[in-house]
Amino acid sequence: MFHNNMVYKGYRLTASVSRLSVGGSRRPAFTATVALGAVADQYGLSESHLVPFFESGGSVSSPVMAVDTAINHGRYLVDAHSHAA
Numbered sequence: 713m714f715h716n717n718m719v720y721k722g723y724r725l726t727a728s729v730s731r732l733s734v735g736g737s738r739r740p741a742f743t744a745t746v747a748l749g750a751v752a753d754q755y756g757l758s759e760s761h762l763v764p765f766f767e768s769g770g771s772v773s774s775p776v777m778a779v780d781t782a783i784n785h786g787r788y789l790v791d792a793h794s795h796a797a
Contacts, residue, residue: 716779721794724749725786726758727779732771741771744782748789761789 717726725746732741743766749758763785772778 718783719751720787721790722751723786723790724751724758725783725790727782727786728760729775729778729782731775734771739773741773742775742778743771744778746782746786746789748786761786 716729717724719725725748727744727746729742729744732743734741743763745760745762745766747758747760749756763782765781765785766778772781
């Protein structure tokens with residue numbers, strides 16, 4: 713079992729994985745989005761973000777790799793937000 717979420721600098725990052733059908737290939741392909749929400753938010757509201765790699769047509773061969781890509785993008789967004797503030 714792999715984890716699709718983590719807490720990073722006060723934000724909960726949650727990856728949502730999707731499985732794709734790629735042409736006539738029998739091999740699965742996966743993409744993901746990432747949702748960011750403040751850990752302190754008692755209502756659990758989070759904002760979903762597209763991952764540029766997947767949005768540009770990229771995919772990966774396993775759900776674990778999709779989660780990793782999405783979570784890393786979420787960390788980048790948190791870091792960019794904290795530097796801008």
